[in-house]
Amino acid sequence: MAATAELSQYDRAKSAAERAAIDASCRGPVLFFASAAVLWLLVGSLLALVASVKLHSPYFLTGTAELTFGRARMAHLQAVALGWATLASMAACLWQMCRLSRAELPYPKLLYLAGALWNVGVCIAVFGVLLGAGQSVEWLDAPPAAAPFFVTGLGIVSAWVVAVFRRRREAHVYVTQWYIFGAVFWFPWLYLVAQFVIFWMPVTGVVQPIVNWWFGHNVLGLWFTPIAVGTAYYLIPKIIGRPVHSYYLSIIGFWSLALFYAWAGMHHLIGGPIPAWLATASTVGSMMMIIPVLAVAINHHMTMLGHFHRLRYSPALRFTVFGAISYTLVSFQGSLMSLKWYSETAHFTHYIVAHAHFGAYAFVTMILFGLFYYMVPRLTGREWVSSRLIRVHFWCTSIGITAYVVGLSVGGWWQGVMMNNPDVPFARIVLYTQPHLLGRSLAGALLTVGHLAFAVSFAANVGGWGQRRSSGPTLFAQPAGQKA
Template identity: 70%
Template sequence: MAVNVLTRDDHRLQAARHRASIDLSCRGPVLAFCTTALFWLLVGSALALIASIKLHSPYFLTGSSVLTFGRVRMAHLQAVALGWSSLAAMAACLWLMCRLSRVELTYPRMLYVACALWNIATTLAVGGILLGDGTSVEWLDAPVYAQPFFVAGVGLVAGWVAATFRRRQESHVYVTQWYILAAVFWFPWLYTVATLMIFWTPVTGVVQPVINWWFNHNFLGLWLTPIGVGTAYYLIPKILGRPIHSYYLSITGFWALALFYSWAGMHHLIGGPIPAWLATASTVGSMMMFIPVIAVAINHHMTMIGYFHRLKYSPSLRFTVFGAIAYTAVSFQGSIESLKDFSEVTHFTHYTVGHAHLGAYGFVAMIFFGLYYYMIPRLTGREWASSRLIRLHFWCSAIGITLYFTTLSIAGWWQGRMLNNPNVPFANIIAYIQPYLALRSIAGILMTIGHIAFAILFIVNIAGWGRLRTAGPTLFVEPVQQHTPEVATSVPYLRPQSVHLHQ
C-alpha cells in the first residue's frame, strides 16, 4: 500500500515539474499576447464609453471628426474584437496547446513577431479609422492597409499551433485541442477570403454584404466561440480536479458546431435585397445550433454538478462558469432570434447589440478573464495581489453585462415594435430608447471599472510585486475543510491539477 501511494505522489510531482517547465517556456510569448490584449481591452472600453454616451447625449465631445460617433463605434469594434478578444484567444491557443500536447513552447521569436504584427495591425485599424480611413464594412472596418498584417500575424500563430500539435507528447487529443486547431485553421481562411472578395477584388453590390455577414457571424462562431468553449473545456475540469462528464458529447458538440455555425450568418440580412433562400438557409443553420450548444451545456453542467460550491472560492472558476452559462444563453437566444417573426421585430434595433455583447463579453471575455486568473500566476510565479480587487472586477463585469443586456433587450424590442408601426412617429422612438441608452452607459462604466481593477491586478502581478505562488492561489474565501484536513491544507493547488486530464 505504502509503495503505491509513494509512486503516485512521485508521478504527480514529476507531472507538476513538467507542467512548471512548460509554463516557464510559455512565459514570454504568452505574456506578450496577454499584456497587449489587456491594453486593447482598456482602449476598447474607453471608445465604447465615448460612443455610448454620445448616443444619448449628442453634445458630448462633439465638434471633432476623430471622435464622431460613427468612427468611435468602428474603432471600438476593432479594438475589442481584433485587439482584445483575438489576442487573448491567441494567448489561450498558445498556452493550452503547449499544456495539452505536453511540450515546451518552441520558436518563441516567431510568436513575438506574430504578436507584433497583430498589434501593428490593430493600431493601424483603430488609428486609421479614427483618422478617417474606416471602411464601413461591419467587423472589417479596418483600413485596407491593416489587413495584411492581421493575416500575417494569425498565419504565424496558426503555423505554430500546427507545428506544436505535431510535436505532441500526449497521444490523447483533448477536445480543447480540436477546437483550437479548427479555429486557427478557419480564421485565416475566413479573413483572407472575406477581405479579398470585399476589398481587393470587390464583388458586385449585394454580394458584398452577404460575404460580410458570412464573415461577421463566423468571426464569432468559428474563431472566438471555439477558443472560448475550448478554454472552458480545459478550465472547468482542471479547477475542479475531475474529468469532463462525457468525451463523446464533447466531440458531438464540436462537429455539430463546425457543421452548423458556419451557415448561420445570413439572418442578419432578413427582408433585405438578397435572395430569400439565403436567410432561410441561415435560419435552418441557426436552429441546428441547438445541438452543439445543448451538448456543451450538458457536458459543462454535469461536470459542475456537486461542485457548485467551489464558485465561492475560485475566481477563475467563477468567471469561466459565468461565461459558459452565458454561452448557452446567448446561443439559445441567437437561434430564436433567427426565426422570421422574431427577427422582423428585432432587426435593425439595439436588441441585436445587446445580443452581440452577451456573446462577445458575457461569454467570450468572461471566459478569457477566467483564463487570465488561472494562467497568469502559473506563468509569472506570482499570485494575484488582492482578492478584493478580483471580486470588484467580477461583480462590475457581471452586473455590468447583465444590466447592459437587459436594458438593450427591452429598448431594442420596443424600438423594433414601434419601427414596424408606421403610425408611431420617429421622434417617439428616439424619446423612448434614450433613457435605456443612458442606462447602458452606466453598465459600460461598471464594466470599465472592472477592467481597471483587472489591469491593476495584472500590472502588479507582471511587475513582480505580488506574493510568490508558494502558499497557494488567491481565493475569494478560504475553502471550508470538508474532507480530510490534509487535502485542503497541504496541497491546495496541486490537487486540482491531478492526473484526470492526462490519463
Template identity: 85%
Template sequence: MAVIAAPDPRQYDRAKSAAERAAIDASCRGPVLFFASSAVLWLVIGSMLALIASIKLHSPYFLTGTAELTFGRARMAHLQSVGIGWASLASVTACLWLMCRLSRAELIYPKMLYLAGALWNVGVFFAVFGILFGDGQSVEWLDAPPYAPPFFVAALGLVSAWTVATFRRRRELHVYVTQWYILGAVFWFPWLYLVAQFIIFWVPVAGVVQPIVNWWFGHNVLGLWFTPVAVGTAYYLIPKIIGRPVHSYYLSIIGFWALALFYSWAGMHHLIGGPIPAWLATASTVGSMMMFIPVIAVAINHHMTMLGHFHRLRYSPALRFTVFGSIAYTMASFQGSLMALKGVSETAHFTHYIVAHAHLGAYAFVTMIFFGLFYYMVPRLTGREWASSTLIRIHFWGTAVGITTYFVALSIGGWWQGRMLNNPDVPFAKIVLYLQPHLFARSIAGVLLTTGHIAFAISFVMNLSGWGKQRSGGPTFFVEPATRKA
C-alpha cells in the same frame, strides 16, 4: 531492525508532472504574456472608446469639437480594439498556452511569436488610429484601413503554424476536446479573414454578394473563432479547477462537430427581407435552428461536470468567470437561434436588441471566459498569486452587473423600438425619446464595465511587476476554508 518504507510511485509521478508543467510554462512564458499584455491594453483602450460612443447616443453634444471622436469613428475604432485587439489576442493567448499544456510539449522558436505579436499590435494600432483619423472603411467588423490587414494576415499565419506545430510535437497521445476546438479555430479564422478581405476589398465582387460575405464573416468570427476557443477554454478550466474529468468526452465531440457543421450556415438571417436569394435566408435559418444541438451538448456537459461543485464558485475567481461565461453561451446561442425566425427578425431588425444580443455573446460569454483563463493562467506563468482580492471582486461584480444591465436595458428598449418602428402611427421622434433612458442605462453599464476592466488591468500589471506572494500550488487566490486552515 528498522523497516525502510518503499517510495510512493504516485508522489514521484506527481513530482515529475509538476516539473514537466513548469518546463512547458517556462518555454511559453514570454510570448504568452506578451500576447496577454497586449490584449489587456487594447481592452482598456476599447473600453474608453465604447464609453465615448455610448454617451454620444443620449448626449450628442458630448465631445462635439473633436472630429476624431465622432460616434461613427469611435464605435468603429472600439470594434477593432476589442475584436481584433482584446478578444483575438486573448484567443491567441489561449491557443498557445492550452495547446502546449495539453500536448505536453514545450514551445519552439518563441522569438517568431514575438514577431507575430509585434505585427498583430502594429495592425491593431493602424486599425484603431487609422479609423479615428478618417481612414475607416464602411464594412462592419472589417472597418480597418486597407494598410492594416496585411499585418493581421502575417501574424495570424505565424500563430496558426505554431499552434499546429505544437500539436504535431505532442507527447500526450490522447487528443483532448479543447485541442479539437483550438485546431478548428486556427484553421477557420484565417480562412474567414482572407476570403472576406479578398472578396470585399482586394478583388471586390459586385452588388448584393458583398453584404452576404460581410454577414458571413461577421457572424462566423464569433461562431468559428471566438466561440471554439472560449468553449475549449471552459472545457479545460472547469475540470482542472474542480478536480474531476469532463462528464462525457463523446458528448463534447458531438458538440464540436455539430458546431463545425451548422454554424457556418448562420448569419444570413440578418438579411431576411433584403434582396438576397430566398434559399440562402432559409438555409441560414435552418442552420441557426440546428445550433441547438451543439449548444445543448455543451450545456449538459458543463452542468454535469460542475454538479456537486457549485459551492466552489465562492472561492475560485477563475471558476466564477468561466461558469458565468458558460451560462451566457447557452443563453446567447438560444437567443440567436430564435432570432433567425422571421417572426422575431421582423421586430428585432435594425434595433438595439441586436446590439444587446451581440454583447451577450461577445462579452458575457467570450470575454468572461477569457477573464477566467487569465486568472488561472497568469499565476502559473509568473509564479506569483494575485495581489488583491478586492480588485478581483471589483472586476467580477463590475463586469457581471455591467453586462447584465447592458443586456437587459437594450433588450427591452430594442424590442419595443422594433415594435414601434413597425407601427406607422408612431412618430419617429417618439421612438427616439422612448429610447433615451435605455441608452442612459447602457452608459451606466459602460461605466461599470470600464471600472472592472481598469481593476483587472491594475491587477495584471501588479502581478507582472512582482506584487503578490509566491505561488505554492492549489487554487488561485481564493481557497476553500478547510484548505486555508491546513
C-alpha cells in the same frame, strides 16, 4: 503501500516539473500577447464610453471630428475584437495547446514578431478609423494597410499551434485541442477569403453584404466561440478536479458546431435583397445550432453538478461558469432571432446591440477573464495581489453586462414594436429609447471600472508585486487536490 505512495509522489513531482518547463517555454510570448490584450481592452473601453454617451448626449465632444460617433464606435470594435479578444484568444491557444500536448513551445522568440505585427495592425485599424480612413464594412472596418500585418501575424500563431500539436507527447487528444485546432484553421480562412472577395478582387452587388455577414457572424462562431468553449472545457474540470462528464458528447458538440454554424450568418440579411433560399438555409442552420449548444450545456452542467459551491473559492471558476451559462442563453436567443417573425421586431433596433454584447462579452470575454486568473499566476509564479480587486472586477463586469444586455434588450424590443406601428411618430420612439441608452452608458461605466481593476491586478502580477505562488490554489481557498 509505501512503495506505491513513493511512486505516486515521484509521478506528481515529475508532472509538476514538466508543467513548469512547459510554462517557462511559453511564458514570454503568452504574457506579451496577454499584456497587449489588456492594454487594448482599456483603449476599447474608453472608446465605447465615448460612443455610448453620444447616443443620448449628441453634443458631447462635438468639436472633435476624430471622436464622432461613427468613428469612435468603429474604432471601439477594432480595439476590443482585434485587440483585446483576439490577442487574448491567441494567448489562450498557445498556452492551452502546450499544456494539453505536454510539449514545450518551439522557437518562442518568433512569436514576439507575430505579436508585434498583430499589434501594428491593430494600431493601424484603431487610429486609421479615428483619422477617417476606415472602411464601411462591418467587422472589416480597418484600413487596407492593416491586412498584411494581420495575415502575417495570424499565420505565424496558427503555424505554431499546429507545430505544438504535432510535437505532443500526450496520445489522447482532449476536446479543447479539437476546438483550438479548428479555430486556428477557420479564422485564417475566413479572413483571407473576406479580404480577397471584398477588397482585393471585389465582387459586386448583393454578394458583398452576403460575404460580409458570412465573415462577421463566423468570426464569433468559428474563432471566438471554439476558443471560449474549449477554454471552459479545460478550466472547469481542471479547477474542480474531476473529468469532463462525457468526452463523446463534447465531440458531438464540436462537429455539429463545425457543420451548422457557417450557415447561420445570413439571417442578419432577412428582408434584404438576397435569394430566399439563402435566408431560409441560414434559418435552418441557426436552429440546428441548438444541437451543439445543448451538448455543451449538458456537459458543463453535469461536470459541475455537485461542485457549484466551489464558485465561492475560485475566481477563475466564477468567470468561466458565468461565461458558459451566457453561451447557452445567447445561442438560444440567436436561434430565435433567425426566425423571420422574430426578426421583424428585433431587427434594426438596440436589441441587436444587446445580443452582440451578450455573445462577445458575457460569453467570450468572461471566459477569457477566467482563463487569465488561472493562467497568469502559473506563468509568473506569483499570486494575485488583491482579492478585493478581483471581486470588484467580477461584480462590476457581471452586473454591468447583465444591466447592459437586459436594458437594451427590453428597450430594443419595444423600439421594434413601435417602429412597426405606423401610428407612432419616430420622434416618440427616439425619446423612448433615451433612458435605455443612458442606462447603457451607466452599465458601460461599470464595466470600465471592472476593467481598470483587472488591469491593475494584471500589471501588479506581471510586474512581480505578488507573493511567490506555491502549488495548488492561489488566492481564494479551494478544495485540496487540484494540480498546479
